[in-house]
Amino acid sequence: MDKFTKVTGVATPLMRQNVDTDLIIRIERLVDNVTRDGLGPYCFEQIRFKPDGSEDPDCIFNQKPYRDAPIILSRENFGCGSSREGAVWALKGMGIRAVIAPYFGDIFNNNCFQNGLLPVALPIHEIEQLADEMKASPGNARVTIDLENCQVVSPTGRTIPFQIDARRQHAMLNGLDDIAQTMARKDEIAAWQTQDKTARPWVWL
Amino acid sequence: MGKTLFDKIWDSHVITDLGNRFVLLHIDRLLLHDMSGGKALKEAIEKGYPPAQPRLTYGTPDHTMSTKPGRTEKTHPPGEPLILSMRETTSAYGIKLFDLGQDGQGIVHVMGPEQGLTLPGTTLVCGDSHTSTHGGMGSLAFGIGSSELVHVIATQTMVQRKPKRLRASFEGKLMPGVTAKDMILHLIGELGTAAGTGYSVEYAGSAVRALPIEARLTLCNLTIEMGARTGMVAPDDTTYEYLNGRDYAPKGAMWDRAVAHWRTLPSDPDAEFDREHTVDMKNVAPQITWGTSPEHVIAVDRAIPDPSTGPEEKRGAWEAALKYQGLEPGKPIEGTKVDWVFIGSCTNSRISDLRAAATIVKGRHKADHVTAWVVPGSVRIKQEAEAEGLDRVFLDAGFEWREPGCSMCLASNGERVPPGKRSVSTSNRNFVGRQGPGARTHLASPAMAAAAAIKGAIADVRKI
Numbered sequence: 001m002d003k004f005t006k007v008t009g010v011a012t013p014l015m016r017q018n019v020d021t022d023l024i025i026r027i028e029r030l031v032d033n034v035t036r037d038g039l040g041p042y043c044f045e046q047i048r049f050k051p052d053g054s055e056d057p058d059c060i061f062n063q064k065p066y067r068d069a070p071i072i073l074s075r076e077n078f079g080c081g082s083s084r085e086g087a088v089w090a091l092k093g094m095g096i097r098a099v100i101a102p103y104f105g106d107i108f109n110n111n112c113f114q115n116g117l118l119p120v121a122l123p124i125h126e127i128e129q130l131a132d133e134m135k136a137s138p139g140n141a142r143v144t145i146d147l148e149n150c151q152v153v154s155p156t157g158r159t160i161p162f163q164i165d166a167r168r169q170h171a172m173l174n175g176l177d178d179i180a181q182t183m184a185r186k187d188e189i190a191a192w193q194t195q196d197k198t199a200r201p202w203v204w205l
Numbered sequence: 206m207g208k209t210l211f212d213k214i215w216d217s218h219v220i221t222d223l224g225n226r227f228v229l230l231h232i233d234r235l236l237l238h239d240m241s242g243g244k245a246l247k248e249a250i251e252k253g254y255p256p257a258q259p260r261l262t263y264g265t266p267d268h269t270m271s272t273k274p275g276r277t278e279k280t281h282p283p284g285e286p287l288i289l290s291m292r293e294t295t296s297a298y299g300i301k302l303f304d305l306g307q308d309g310q311g312i313v314h315v316m317g318p319e320q321g322l323t324l325p326g327t328t329l330v331c332g333d334s335h336t337s338t339h340g341g342m343g344s345l346a347f348g349i350g351s352s353e354l355v356h357v358i359a360t361q362t363m364v365q366r367k368p369k370r371l372r373a374s375f376e377g378k379l380m381p382g383v384t385a386k387d388m389i390l391h392l393i394g395e396l397g398t399a400a401g402t403g404y405s406v407e408y409a410g411s412a413v414r415a416l417p418i419e420a421r422l423t424l425c426n427l428t429i430e431m432g433a434r435t436g437m438v439a440p441d442d443t444t445y446e447y448l449n450g451r452d453y454a455p456k457g458a459m460w461d462r463a464v465a466h467w468r469t470l471p472s473d474p475d476a477e478f479d480r481e482h483t484v485d486m487k488n489v490a491p492q493i494t495w496g497t498s499p500e501h502v503i504a505v506d507r508a509i510p511d512p513s514t515g516p517e518e519k520r521g522a523w524e525a526a527l528k529y530q531g532l533e534p535g536k537p538i539e540g541t542k543v544d545w546v547f548i549g550s551c552t553n554s555r556i557s558d559l560r561a562a563a564t565i566v567k568g569r570h571k572a573d574h575v576t577a578w579v580v581p582g583s584v585r586i587k588q589e590a591e592a593e594g595l596d597r598v599f600l601d602a603g604f605e606w607r608e609p610g611c612s613m614c615l616a617s618n619g620e621r622v623p624p625g626k627r628s629v630s631t632s633n634r635n636f637v638g639r640q641g642p643g644a645r646t647h648l649a650s651p652a653m654a655a656a657a658a659i660k661g662a663i664a665d666v667r668k669i
């Protein structure tokens with residue numbers, strides 16, 4: 001998994017509520033067997049492109065300086081809906097390293113931590129202010145997310161602390177794979193299963 | 206202090222505490238489907254992790270193949286490689302696959318309970334957010350992403366953080382025309398799509414106790430639409446009656462032992478919840494969604510909401526939703542012209558759903574301009590319905606009678622509502638583009654969907 005320590009760059013004020021994973025990536029793109037790394041061009045396609053396939057200039061992702069921004073600013077409940085991990089792969093494919101929102105869909109949140117994409121939860125008033133600062137000096141404004149120190153630095157230099165579980169912070173900083181960590185507990189798992197086969201034999205087919 | 210149903214199942218599955226509220230949780234059942242099943246198995250194997258417990262793992266294709274009568278995996282070519290890869294990987298490791306054309310095939314959340322694979326008190330996961338459906342059997346079930354899926358294949362465990370607990374109690378009797386679908390849509394309308402984020406939900410109250418199993422599955426199905434990964438109903442005699450004799454349910458003396466254990470699971474009277482919410486069933490009427498989020502829902506006899514009078518923080522979202530849906534605020538929603546009707550999905554494709562729709566349809570004909578589909582949830586449901594003559598009822602009324610699968614619930618198999626067309630659907634998501642780019646979806650119960658097909662417009666099932 002990719003490590004995440006710090007990112008500095010333009011933050012796109014998407015500022016929508018309930019950005020669902022269907023909106024982030026259409027399910028057909030996952031059926032069509034595009035590889036994980038190939039999903040970027042389809043990320044947010046329903047709002048980035050018009051029905052005739054041309055770019056919609058009204059969509060913020062198509063506007064300068066947001067086109068290559070590594071950070072998204074959003075309102076509540078980003079990543080709600082379907083469990084499709086393709087949503088995280090598509091965001092990464094589009095160059096997104098972190099999303100800042102008041103809170104995230106639970107499954108999306110977990111999926112982010114499996115792929116080195118950082119979901120940062122901040123109060124809505126902080127995000128609104130970040131969005132204002134971004135818009136106030138387009139082209140120059142940058143946001144920094146520092147995972148080691150758990151803080152966001154705004155374009156005007158304000159530092160805003162955020163919280164993250166120590167376990168997840170450690171795994172993200174070091175790019176640790178969950179499976180390898182769990183595999184190290186093979187014996188504990190086997191022991192649990194042995195006692196469960198006696199306690200609840202009907203579960204074991 | 207007493208324990209909740211959720212805590213009892215969670216605590217008994219903790220292999221080890223990882224700190225910070227994270228635990229390593231044992232997973233008793235892993236269900237696979239074609240969208241992610243084959244890919245995840247391949248990925249696990251390539252990483253050097255063969256399936257840890259193939260006998261606790263079951264699969265069926267549902268998402269990517271056509272539901273056209275007489276279909277095979279070739280009918281919708283983009284889905285074929287996914288189905289072939291699932292077939293190959295499951296057979297290599299002796300994982301039971303309820304394959305296309307075989308007994309038992311169906312939508313994965315219909316298949317589990319139907320086969321007796323979903324048992325009370327078990328942990329069950331699947332790479333699909335509507336896995337919460339299985340909670341209707343008293344199982345702790347939740348949807349997971351692809352990486353988590355590979356983790357479960359490799360280790361039969363998950364690293365999880367304990368959620369908080371929310372109890373939603375429905376008290377009183379169901380009013381005419383009201384179903385479990387209306388109960389859950391009403392609740393989401395009251396609480397919003399994010400109320401359950403970070404929570405597990407227990408559905409309780411006299412109205413829930415009175416629901417048959419299939420209705421409980423519908424209720425739990427939409428749990429994710431209020432943000433919670435898992436929702437459950439405590440097991441009781443209704444559960445045991447439903448389960449007894451099913452293919453994979455315990456038998457004989459083992460059955461008695463299992464039931465004795467299951468009887469210990471319901472929440473203790475003094476168990477505490479982090480949040481409680483009660484719905485008075487007197488206030489629950491047949492529901493229909495008007496917008497592009499399941500929380501955009503009203504009783505069918507109400508007017509389309511006006512964003513200028515709505516809560517300020519939702520105004521923008523409401524305006525965008527009305528624009529997408531092509532609706533005018535203030536007008537009654539009843540009578541809005543409908544082009545498509547879809548009866549199916551893991552929410553509402555079980556035999557009782559088909560019977561409810563058929564009761565409305567019988568002796569009538571769909572409106573000429575409407576395309577109406579019925580997609581049974583599994584091969585067994587299809588056979589049962591045909592034995593009762595329900596297929597004839599639908600076909601005589603001008604509906605299509607199709608093969609089991611997800612179909613137009615998410616349009617990943619080429620079956621879509623055309624752009625700009627309006628559909629009444631018994632599925633669970635009315636997101637922008639969910640049923641196809643530009644499609645306008647209204648969620649409702651099977652009887653409401655059937656009524657819309659007959660009238661050619663959104664209709665109040667109580668008036669038919």
Ligand code: SF4
Nearest residue numbers: 335550551611614615
């Ligand atoms: S019917 Fe719809 S919601 Fe259910 S499993 Fe299939 S795609 Fe998912």
